[in-house]
Amino acid sequence: MSDVQIPALKPYHPTTFQERGVSVPFTTPLLEGTRARPTEKQRVELVIPNPSGGRGVYIMPWKAIADWCRPTLHDAVFNDRIAALRNVTPTAIRRVGLQVAAEGLAGEEAMEAARIAVDTEKDDRIVTNYRLLMTLVEQVRSRFSLPDLVKAPGRIDVMAQAKLTVEWISPRLGQTATWTAGALEALAEVLLHIGIGSNSTTGRMPRILAMLRRTRSEISEWGSYLHDDDHADYIAMVCAVTDLTLSLAQTTLGQAQALTSDMVDLLRKWAADPQEISRLAMRPEWLLDGWEQICLIWSHARDDAERRAALAEIIALVPVLPKEAVEWTEIKADFDIALRFRRLVSLNEDWRSGSVVFQLIARNEHFRAITCRMS
Amino acid sequence: MDRIKGFHPMTRGSPIAQQQAVRVLRVELHQADDEKIRRVAAMLDHVSDATGKQAILDPLRPRLRQLKTVRPLRFTRLLFTPFEPLIVTARAWKPGEATVPRNALGALALLVRTSLEPDVAQIDATIAGQASDTMQVITRAGAVLWPRAGEILAACTAPPPDWQRTGVRDALFLPLVHAMATVLRCGPQLRDLQRDADVAALAANETAIRAIIETLADQPPEGCVMVAQLILLQSPAAAPLLRQFIASLTDTAQRVRLNKAMADGTERALTQMESQAGIVEGVGRAPLAEIGDQVRRITRLLREIGQESGGQAHRPRLTAIRKKLDEVCRNRFSDGMTEGLVNPLTGGRGEIDRAGQTRMETCARDLRRLETAVRTVGGSGHYDDLLHKVSETVQTAAASGTLTPVRTFRLIEILTGPEAATALYREDKRRT
Numbered sequence: 146m147s148d149v150q151i152p153a154l155k156p157y158h159p160t161t162f163q164e165r166g167v168s169v170p171f172t173t174p175l176l177e178g179t180r181a182r183p184t185e186k187q188r189v190e191l192v193i194p195n196p197s198g199g200r201g202v203y204i205m206p207w208k209a210i211a212d213w214c215r216p217t218l219h220d221a222v223f224n225d226r227i228a229a230l231r232n233v234t235p236t237a238i239r240r241v242g243l244q245v246a247a248e249g250l251a252g253e254e255a256m257e258a259a260r261i262a263v264d265t266e267k268d269d270r271i272v273t274n275y276r277l278l279m280t281l282v283e284q285v286r287s288r289f290s291l292p293d294l295v296k297a298p299g300r301i302d303v304m305a306q307a308k309l310t311v312e313w314i315s316p317r318l319g320q321t322a323t324w325t326a327g328a329l330e331a332l333a334e335v336l337l338h339i340g341i342g343s344n345s346t347t348g349r350m351p352r353i354l355a356m357l358r359r360t361r362s363e364i365s366e367w368g369s370y371l372h373d374d375d376h377a378d379y380i381a382m383v384c385a386v387t388d389l390t391l392s393l394a395q396t397t398l399g400q401a402q403a404l405t406s407d408m409v410d411l412l413r414k415w416a417a418d419p420q421e422i423s424r425l426a427m428r429p430e431w432l433l434d435g436w437e438q439i440c441l442i443w444s445h446a447r448d449d450a451e452r453r454a455a456l457a458e459i460i461a462l463v464p465v466l467p468k469e470a471v472e473w474t475e476i477k478a479d480f481d482i483a484l485r486f487r488r489l490v491s492l493n494e495d496w497r498s499g500s501v502v503f504q505l506i507a508r509n510e511h512f513r514a515i516t517c518r519m520s
Numbered sequence: 521m522d523r524i525k526g527f528h529p530m531t532r533g534s535p536i537a538q539q540q541a542v543r544v545l546r547v548e549l550h551q552a553d554d555e556k557i558r559r560v561a562a563m564l565d566h567v568s569d570a571t572g573k574q575a576i577l578d579p580l581r582p583r584l585r586q587l588k589t590v591r592p593l594r595f596t597r598l599l600f601t602p603f604e605p606l607i608v609t610a611r612a613w614k615p616g617e618a619t620v621p622r623n624a625l626g627a628l629a630l631l632v633r634t635s636l637e638p639d640v641a642q643i644d645a646t647i648a649g650q651a652s653d654t655m656q657v658i659t660r661a662g663a664v665l666w667p668r669a670g671e672i673l674a675a676c677t678a679p680p681p682d683w684q685r686t687g688v689r690d691a692l693f694l695p696l697v698h699a700m701a702t703v704l705r706c707g708p709q710l711r712d713l714q715r716d717a718d719v720a721a722l723a724a725n726e727t728a729i730r731a732i733i734e735t736l737a738d739q740p741p742e743g744c745v746m747v748a749q750l751i752l753l754q755s756p757a758a759a760p761l762l763r764q765f766i767a768s769l770t771d772t773a774q775r776v777r778l779n780k781a782m783a784d785g786t787e788r789a790l791t792q793m794e795s796q797a798g799i800v801e802g803v804g805r806a807p808l809a810e811i812g813d814q815v816r817r818i819t820r821l822l823r824e825i826g827q828e829s830g831g832q833a834h835r836p837r838l839t840a841i842r843k844k845l846d847e848v849c850r851n852r853f854s855d856g857m858t859e860g861l862v863n864p865l866t867g868g869r870g871e872i873d874r875a876g877q878t879r880m881e882t883c884a885r886d887l888r889r890l891e892t893a894v895r896t897v898g899g900s901g902h903y904d905d906l907l908h909k910v911s912e913t914v915q916t917a918a919a920s921g922t923l924t925p926v927r928t929f930r931l932i933e934i935l936t937g938p939e940a941a942t943a944l945y946r947e948d949k950r951r952t
Contacts, residue, residue: 492721
């Protein structure tokens with residue numbers, strides 16, 4: 146870290162998820178926990194957590210960041226790409242992350258994982274589209290009185306039957322069959338990660354939820370072994386925010402997954418206001434944004450010493466929950482808990498600097514590979 | 521292994537023939553490469569003849585330590601883990617030097633084991649099938665074993681019946697085991713400090729240091745010196761806080777005693793660094809992946825010793841150690857660079873593949889960790905020159921098609937910094 150004049154810390158009390166920003170998986174140790182958010186001037190600004198783990202954030206231009214902490218090439222390119230984004234969402238940042246990793250800028254392991262993930266996502270989109278179509282066919286067959294030709298199973302192949310169903314239902318939606326097919330494709334894109342139909346426990350969001358549940362349980366179990374008040378406080382904070390996040394994410398995920406329980410209604414709503422459906426489907430991703438890194442930091446720790454270090458790192462990364470989450474779920478809770486417990490942890494003077502930096506960058510690149518594999 | 525003649529540990533022959541076979545094997549092993557040493561050690565882990573095994577392994581111990589060979593986690597290894605930097609060969613051991621003779625470990629382990637019955641089964645079950653690098657198992661099983669073993673050794677009043685076989689005189693038994701008992705009583709806290717220092721994320725653990733000082737209250741001086749030496753060698757960042765706590769003790773006699781232990785521990789740590797086994801072998805022959813952390817610890821220790829109140833008196837010795845460390849690191853850096861980067865890049869074996877690139881990136885990181893840690897003791901110009909040269913080799917390899925552009929940027933980034941890599945990346949994007 147150079148002796149660069151850095152701006153004053155700014156307060157950070159986001160009330161909306163947009164204002165909280167989207168977690169950016171930078172590999173530079175000092176940029177860990179950085180979030181990107183849109184400004185009023187339609188630009189993207191970076192919110193960097195206080196490196197000491199205390200309250201407040203830094204907001205500074207990339208040039209100042211580059212002078213302050215020597216960002217990796219991966220991060221410099223990542224920053225270039227997100228500066229050009231029109232919508233800063235977790236999905237958009239994740240896609241940029243996959244592109245940058247697929248170029249090889251986070252190392253060989255992440256490159257391989259990202260390239261596979263890009264191909265897998267294309268396949269998943271096709272599978273999701275197919276699932277939505279088949280769900281529509283099944284629901285239309287069971288809820289409407291269809292002409293024999295449309296409902297005749299076994300006499301024609303599945304796709305032909307699906308085509309007939311779409312042609313039959315589309316006029317009843319006030320749309321053409323082409324519109325319905327296009328809408329199903331667009332919905333596949335929107336609902337890709339929430340896990341629909343028989344995939345409801347294996348989509349990306351359900352997987353992250355399961356990983357967060359596991360991490361919470363491990364942290365709590367580890368805490369029960371320790372007899373240390375400081376750690377007990379931190380563990381209580383992490384577990385409390387995790388529980389709240391799990392509850393909110395599970396609720397919003399359930400709401401998003403329920404959208405497909407009435408496909409005809411979903412298509413009607415999509416026709417009326419596609420943005421509203423997208424927003425609803427994106428909620429779990431906004432809520433879980435930033436937690437994947439926390440789970441990875443925890444799972445990387447092999448013994449008590451590494452877990453103590455992981456906990457200190459996690460404390461500074463626990464995402465602040467904006468009050469907007471109440472509007473989404475009507476769950477009442479203490480949303481300031483993550484902020485109130487954010488306080489100074491005594492860190493080693495060499496941490497994130499000196500010779501340790503190289504190990505941390507390698508670790509963060511390994512995390513990029515795991516994240517790509519989980520995409 | 522197949523090329524090591526005379527290695528037949530299970531051979532049933534005359535004792536003379538066996539001794540001759542061991543001698544031949546020792547000579548062969550002395551010249552063996554690292555990989556062969558690892559394989560021999562792994563094979564010997566499954567040999568039950570303790571005496572024969574010791575005869576072969578003893579001369580190899582320094583190299584095994586340097587290679588950080590992963591071994592099965594057995595009761596004896598777990599029990600003496602807290603003493604690791606203090607364990608010396610029978611020949612090197614001198615009473616009163618706050619070290620532990622390796623030839624005594626077997627008898628002491630048996631003594632502790634017998635006294636622990638029947639609870640030893642629980643420890644055996646915990647470590648069964650584990651390796652010497654399973655950190656958490658060592659920490660947790662050690663937390664159970666070490667304090668109890670400390671009490672057992674502290675309660676000893678006479679050597680066990682087979683003690684003479686160790687070669688350590690009976691009269692030296694009690695001072696040795698009572699000093700060792702002190703270390704074992706502090707075992708869990710020493711382990712916490714050591715692992716925290718390895719991870720390098722948190723500041724010194726106050727709770728552990730306070731517990732150690734409390735434990736040392738009525739312990740023999742040699743035991744206190746052992747503890748001080750272990751803290752200095754393994755967790756030097758904790759030393760200032762330890763001194764601070766000692767200085768704040770209201771019991772004057774206790775303060776004087778512990779200050780003396782710290783001074784003696786410092787003296788021993790300096791002597792160890794000055795010895796051949798310290799810097800030259802400990803750092804010079806360690807695997808590249810380990811050296812950065814070792815040098816980081818040593819430079820921190822040298823800084824702490826220099827900054828302590830009596831540090832002025834140590835200045836000439838510190839300067840000599842720094843000079844030796846710088847010299848050893850320069851050679852190790854240069855060798856590591858040639859072996860891990862220059863040779864693969866100039867070997868004419870065609871385009872570097874994924875595995876080759878990963879190996880080179882790992883090597884480049886290890887070199888940078890070493891160079892960043894050692895810059896504080898020597899000049900930086902030497903390393904800058906070498907890094908500049910190797911980055912030129914990288915660019916030459918890129919021009920000849922050995923490296924893809926992205927692999928080139930990655931190596932340049934690690935070797936010379938992200939600014940150079942970002943400039944190359946942007947230039948490449950402009951051209952394409």
